[in-house]
Amino acid sequence: MLEGAQKVPSPKLDLYICRRFLAPEACAEIVARIDARRRPSEIADDLGYAAYRTSETCDLDGNDPVVAALNAQICAYMDIDAAFGEPLQGQRYGVGQEFKQHTDYFEPGGPDYARYCAVPGQRTWTAMIYLNEPAAGGATRFKVIDKIVQPETGKLLAWNNRRADGTPNPATLHAALKVRSGAKYVITKWFRERPWG
Numbered sequence: 001m002l003e004g005a006q007k008v009p010s011p012k013l014d015l016y017i018c019r020r021f022l023a024p025e026a027c028a029e030i031v032a033r034i035d036a037r038r039r040p041s042e043i044a045d046d047l048g049y050a051a052y053r054t055s056e057t058c059d060l061d062g063n064d065p066v067v068a069a070l071n072a073q074i075c076a077y078m079d080i081d082a083a084f085g086e087p088l089q090g091q092r093y094g095v096g097q098e099f100k101q102h103t104d105y106f107e108p109g110g111p112d113y114a115r116y117c118a119v120p121g122q123r124t125w126t127a128m129i130y131l132n133e134p135a136a137g138g139a140t141r142f143k144v145i146d147k148i149v150q151p152e153t154g155k156l157l158a159w160n161n162r163r164a165d166g167t168p169n170p171a172t173l174h175a176a177l178k179v180r181s182g183a184k185y186v187i188t189k190w191f192r193e194r195p196w197g
């Protein structure tokens, strides 16, 4: 699993970085698809994140061969059966847009947990790929472990949202810092405890 990735040294969290996971040409193909489908997060909100996420989001079309190939590539790299994956999501952050501090897991016992986790269970691993480099800003910050990851075209970032005992790991708290200049494109892939659907 995660061959060629660097583990960020921290006892608190399993976080891996793999530079050049995706070639620049492949990144550009996905950027074009995000541009074709993006919508403001405020309107068609996922999971009630409107106040936290001001970027534009989109579900990528799983029937598109380019998207399907990337999805398969990520699942193979993570060594997780594709059935456990949520659909690939794209994000575009323009100047001033961000995703404030949050965790990707759902608070156990909270209302969202019942709603979004009844069938597939909790989120397990997160994988994300930076598809470009904004001119300024847009880093991903893990405050608890004091780690800032800079966007770099094709760089994959993956972390385990759970601790060794399987409970959600608060040290995964992270934020997408504001883009100061240019635009930032990423895709995110979340995996679940059980098949997605």
Ligand SMILES: O=C(O)CCC(=O)C(=O)O
Residues within 6 Å of the ligand: 091, 099, 104, 128, 138, 139, 140, 174, 175, 176, 177, 186, 188
């Ligand atoms: O864009 C980023 O740097 C982080 C995105 C993120 O945290 C998410 O989509 O859950």
Ligand SMILES: [Fe+2]
Residues within 6 Å of the ligand: 102, 103, 104, 174
């Ligand atoms: Fe996140």
